[in-house]
Amino acid sequence: MDKHHPHAPPRAAIIGTLARAETSELREAVHAHWPGLQWREAKPAEAGLVMLRGRTGGDGAAFNLGEATVARAVIDLETGERGHGQCLGRDMEKARLAAVFDALWQRETDRDAVERHVIAPVRARIARQGANDAARAAATRVNFFTLVRGED
Amino acid sequence: MYVAVKGGEAAIANAHGLLAHDRRGDTAVPELTPEQIREQLSIAVDRVMTEGSLFDRDLAALAIKQARGDLIEAIFLVRAYRTTLPRFGFAVPLDTAAMRIRRRISATYKDLPGGQVLGPTFDYTHRLIDFALAAGTPVPEPQTAPADTARAPRVTDIIGGEDMIERNPPHDPDAPVGDLTRDPLAFPAGRDLRLQNLARGDEGFLLALGYSTQRGYGRTHPFVGEIRMGEVEVEFFIEDLGFAVSLGEITVTECQMVNQFKGSATEPARFTRGYGLGFGHCERKAMSMALVDRALRADEFEEERKAPAQDEEFVLSHSDNVQSTGFVEHLKLPHYVDFQAEITFLRELRRKHGAAQAGPQHIMPEAAE
Incomplete structure (x- = not known):
């Protein structure tokens, strides 16, 4: 996402990775590395809609394409850091956990651990899946050649 | 009633x-x-x-x-x-040029940067029933090949490089975007509302209309410039944070139709465009949408509007299958009072007609009464 928003802060990339994590990846990381972590919801987690937009002809004026479900949560750690979690779908647990890791990442003492135990493994999995998709698609790359038909 | x-x-x-x-x-x-x-x-x-x-x-x-x-x-x-969920807002427009492509084909260029990638397609299958599927035979792992990491430009951008295709209406981030889920559709509709309507329109209806343009009812001489299918990122601006974040990826299918060129005394001739976009792998829908989008632009290109696919009010008012099924299927609900009124009226008409034709001796007794 840095390529779209050269000025987006590093935190935006962290939040973006958390949105693409599996709920189980986040849940297991909390249990393994932050057992007994205390936090409270600053706002009740909720599911809602975001209207997605396309662009006329791919790069022109915007139009409303259709909505997507989105779950979001805002949590506070005991030490005061506020985390925002939001992801496609209706999984409120995932939104809460994403918010927890966004908050932990802001805590100097936990930033490295969040990057090592959560962000890096999730990014590695996404990269693996992406490479796999790309390699399978590449095997279907076709080179058509044209033939002259008839005598004319 | x-x-x-x-x-x-x-x-x-x-x-x-x-x-x-x-x-x-x-x-x-x-x-x-x-x-x-x-x-x-x-x-x-x-x-x-x-x-x-x-x-x-x-x-x-x-x-x-x-x-x-x-x-x-x-x-x-x-x-x-x-309708039961609150709306959090509007996403940043999807960037289909940055798509992680799983399928991408062009009927206009044989060799194009980024290549032709068939992906998971029904094309070129023989449409023979596969009885092995009934037996639940295990599926082998798909083949792989080294992936090309080069960005695949849109085919329309390649044509646009020579200024041979019309430019898309420019994107203004501050311009209002019509939303037919909030405001009732009014005519004439802007292209933003037409595309929203077509994007959620019935595939069968749009397929038939697109087909009708090919058969001569509003002909637009289409070529599939490109169809691409794959994953794009959804980005959403978070007010409390002051920056946009990714919410994850979705799969979309995009169709760029390249159509009949148009020029004028002041402008050299250029190809025109029709555009289709939908959720998931929805190629037939995206193609049909692109055909109808272009047909509905008849006025813009001073084409005579005489076919159904060119009639904005007709197309946009009948494309929604939930609206259509609601009105068609409501005919099943009890209309007893309404029908009774018709029966009474018809009997009266027939009584008068019979009296005028042959006199009162031919009036039938009313068996139902």
Whole structure:
């Protein structure tokens, strides 16, 4: 996402990775590395809609394409850091956990651990899946050649 | 006119119980799970998401199960569900140029940067029933090949490089974007509203209209410049943070139709465009949408409007299958009072007609009374 928003802060990339994590990846990381972590919801987690937009002809004026479900949560750690979690779908647990890791990442003492135990493994999995998709698609790359038909 | 009726509660409850029973089918056969539908009937899921106008694979799969595979009923369920949720806002427009491409073909260029990638397609299959599928034969791992990491430019950008295709209307981030889920459709509609309407429109209706343009009813000489399918990132601006974040990825299909060129005394001739975009893998829908989008631009290119596909009010008013099915299917509901009025009127007409023709001796006794 840095390529779209050269000025987006590093935190935006962290939040973006958390949105693409599996709920189980986040849940297991909390249990393994932050057992007994205390936090409270600053706002009740909720599911809602975001209207997605396309662009006329791919790069022109915007139009409303259709909505997507989105779950979001805002949590506070005991030490005061506020985390925002939001992801496609209706999984409120995932939104809460994403918010927890966004908050932990802001805590100097936990930033490295969040990057090592959560962000890096999730990014590695996404990269693996992406490479796999790309390699399978590449095997279907076709080179058509044209033939002259008839005598004319 | 439909007049409300009372009563029938027990029969209705029993009918719904019977529906649930018939939905389950033979209990000796294992019950379908929404996860199976999501994974194995994915094109049906994509259609329900596109025409339900809500990207949520799990919800669409559950709706298909509940609707017994009746996709219009499933679309209706999804549309009803979305009205129960608050709207958080509008996403940053999707960047289809940055798509992680799983399929990308062009009918206009044989060799193009980024290549032609067939992906998971029904094209070139022989359309023979595969009885091995009934036996549940394990599927071998797909072949792989080294991936080209070069960005695949849109075919329309390649043509645009020579200024041989019209430019798209420019994007103004501050310009209002019409939303027909909030404001009723008014005519003439802008292209933004037309594209929103077509994006959620019925695939069958748009397919037939697109086909009609090919057969001469509003001909636009289309070429598939490009179809691409794959994953794009959804970005959303968070007010409290002051920057946009990714919410995850969705799959979309995009069709760029390259059409009949148009020039004027002041402008050199350029190809014109039709555009299609939908959720998931929805190629037939995206192509049909692009054909109809271009046909609806008849006025812009001073083309005579004489075919149904060029008639904005006709197309946009009848494209929505939830609206269509609502009005068609309401005919099933009790119209007893209305019909009784017609019966009374018709009897009166016939009585007068009979009296004028042959005199009162031919009037039949009213058996129903």
